[in-house]
Amino acid sequence: MKLAIASGKGGTGKTTFAVNIAYVSAMRGERTRYIDCDVEEPNGHIFLQPHITDSVPVAIPIPEVDEALCTSCGECKRICQYSAITMILDKVIVFPELCHGCGGCALVCPTNAISEVPREMGVIEKGIIHLAGSDGASSAQSASGDAIDDSNPVQEQTETMPVVDLQAGTEKVFFDFVQGKMNIKESLAVPIIRKAKEYVLDEGVSIVDAPPGTSCPVIESVRGADFLILVTEPTPFGFNDLKLAVETLEQLDIPMGIVINRYGMGNEEVEKFCSERGLPILGRFPFERRIAEVYSRGEILSRELPDYREMIESLLDDVIAMLSRQPSGGKRGVGD
Template sequence: MKIVIASGKGGTGKTTVSLNLALALSDVQLFDCDVEEPNCNLFLGFELEKVEDVVCSVPVINQERCSICWQCSDFCRYNALAALPDRVLFFPSLCHGCGGCTILCPEKAIQESQRSLGVIEKAKGESSPEFYRGLLNIGETMTSAVIKALKKHIDDRKIAILDAPPGTACPVVTSIEGMNYCVLVTESTPFGFYDLRLAVDVVRAIKVPFGVIINRYGLGDSRVEEYCKAEGIPVLLKIPNDRKIAELYSKGIPFVREMPEWNERFLSVFEAIKLQLAGKEEAGI
């Protein structure tokens, strides 16, 4: 089963839920898909090793052979190529590596090279959970390409927990696509409620089953619960606005390690997800 943990905004506790759920389960993989700021390993402390370089094919233009026919710049939907009267300009940060310009060039003036986007790392040796993370190069914009490369390491024989980036942009969509289930983490504050509704719209558009976990429960008001009830969205868990949980977080300690009663609660979340998916399968949804 592949479960992605997402949120409409940062700071709601998405990484906290990902870590504690993964630690409560057995034979599980944990993927940190927040490749711009991966922080799961701050809590796990694993020694990491590189398993893959993530690269993107980019065009190298031979200006002497180029006839300035405009075919490459007209084709590029990301405007990575711009044809001027005397040469073609290339903007590497806009290129998505589709290779179309190389195929189209009638003068064969375009060859391909490789541009580094980031790396995929994993925990050395045997680890529990089996941990992978993506790390985007500083200044790079191709976040989704690194997430796609990271997701290729999912073992379908195991439970996979994916900690998605915050928000509702392309990297989040890339993380959610192809998953069996999405957990949306929120809090009962005005910002949390507003961004939850945006995240719900995204997940519904992708057509992935989902439920909600309310973090810092007791902070704010009841609007999130009322919204979920009105929309028929299951509330899987309520994590209280608890000082001990906050203190453990500040020390980099997942709270299931110090508060064993929460192991059972996160296991119950997993069982609720399985029941929800089984119900949809029976209903043919």
């Protein structure tokens, strides 16, 4: 099952639901992978505390011009749709940060003066998630050092976890983690998202955490999912962005459901819209200060709050039930 979580408006709780659904799925013993496609600001790792085992750079090929071979014909500049190539006084100038790596310039060059060299724009990080008991809630993070609860004893345990044994199958890996992370100053998220999506599992449950908004990075993240969950909040901003997200994402022809987070604040517009459009509401999660506090500390809500976990469990059951009713939507056995 490939489940994508998106939101339109930022800060509605998209990552919270992605993390909690992944957590609950893994706790049920399902082979589960959480994939963070919010590559500009990936946050799932804060909650899931993965032990990062592998880091793969993401690069796109950009042109390099051999001036000895270049005849200044200008064909490369003409084919480039991204204004990444210009000519100044018969000299070809490349703007690497504008290049999308389509390869058109190298193909069109009549003198083979253009070769392609990789340019790194981000990284894919892979890791294993250790499901400590409920007392191991906030194990400190190994690499990025932004742990707030520095004194937590679970830190050591996480860092010395026998990763090799885990991978060799002594203990079956059933919950793991992939995140795309865009380098600062880069502007193109899509190549990194595309790479992260290659890690979607064929079997088992993949949870794709999409970026906010409604433009190309969201589409790329959601494409190919079996089911889409849109997280919103019942405020005018939440409602407006939900409409935009639905308008965009319904074109992808993926069955979708809505989660209303911070239910109780705001007004009824979101509810009305969902019933008018026949969009199933998968859950209404109340606005409560205790939830905001657990979240603010970077903890997994369904590990800390049993009633929250029950709501996530029933949300996941509803999605699985809806998928099994889909006539042709479920391409693969749901929840195998």
